[in-house]
Amino acid sequence: MITHIQGRLVEKTPTEVVIDCNGIGYHVNISLHTFSLIPNEEKIKLFTFLQIKEDAHTLYGFVEKQERELFKLLISVSGVGASIARTMLSSLAPQQIIQAIASNDVATVQSIKGIGAKTAQRVILDLKDKVLKVYALDEVSLVSNNTNKEEALSALEVLGFARKTAEKVVEKVVKEDPNASVENLIKQALKNL
Numbered sequence: 001m002i003t004h005i006q007g008r009l010v011e012k013t014p015t016e017v018v019i020d021c022n023g024i025g026y027h028v029n030i031s032l033h034t035f036s037l038i039p040n041e042e043k044i045k046l047f048t049f050l051q052i053k054e055d056a057h058t059l060y061g062f063v064e065k066q067e068r069e070l071f072k073l074l075i076s077v078s079g080v081g082a083s084i085a086r087t088m089l090s091s092l093a094p095q096q097i098i099q100a101i102a103s104n105d106v107a108t109v110q111s112i113k114g115i116g117a118k119t120a121q122r123v124i125l126d127l128k129d130k131v132l133k134v135y136a137l138d139e140v141s142l143v144s145n146n147t148n149k150e151e152a153l154s155a156l157e158v159l160g161f162a163r164k165t166a167e168k169v170v171e172k173v174v175k176e177d178p179n180a181s182v183e184n185l186i187k188q189a190l191k192n193l
Contacts, residue, residue: 034089152185
């Protein structure tokens with residue numbers, strides 16, 4: 001298996017890159033998350049996953065090892081292929097997907113284009129234990145964190161803010177301070193709304 005590829009960046013689009021390694025150009029599929037993290041330098045390194053099928057050998061690349069490991073977990077779920085896993089990693093940051101799976105947040109997983117209710121539930125059911133173990137997450141802190149987030153969102157909605165807008169701001173606050181109380185979440189969100 002090819003674990004990483006390092007070379008000169010020849011082409012870069014939101015869905016793929018071409019990396020020249022000693023005169024050989026490798027076509028590597030990427031997510032939008034990886035695209036946003038690829039430096040605008042000539043020499044780059046991507047962690048890779050090679051998918052071998054009867055009709056094709058497809059190389060997927062990731063700037064972070066964590067994203068590659070999450071990709072492998074996602075494609076292990078029945079009904080989730082490489083293209084759906086890549087769409088998931090393009091729609092949400094790896095940490096958001098991990099949080100959603102670990103905290104049984106079906107709505108967040110289902111919000112991804114192409115993911116229905118059954119697939120979202122299957123992803124959570126199949127991966128929750130693995131995600132908690134692999135990323136050493138504490139289920140109790142996730143539940144209280146998720147509850148605080150929901151309470152803050154409800155309060156912001158009552159104050160007249162659109163849920164989608166409030167969600168983005170609250171997510172940002174939670175990333176900066178994962179253990180923030182409901183009060184602090186609301187205060188910080190109001191400063192950024």
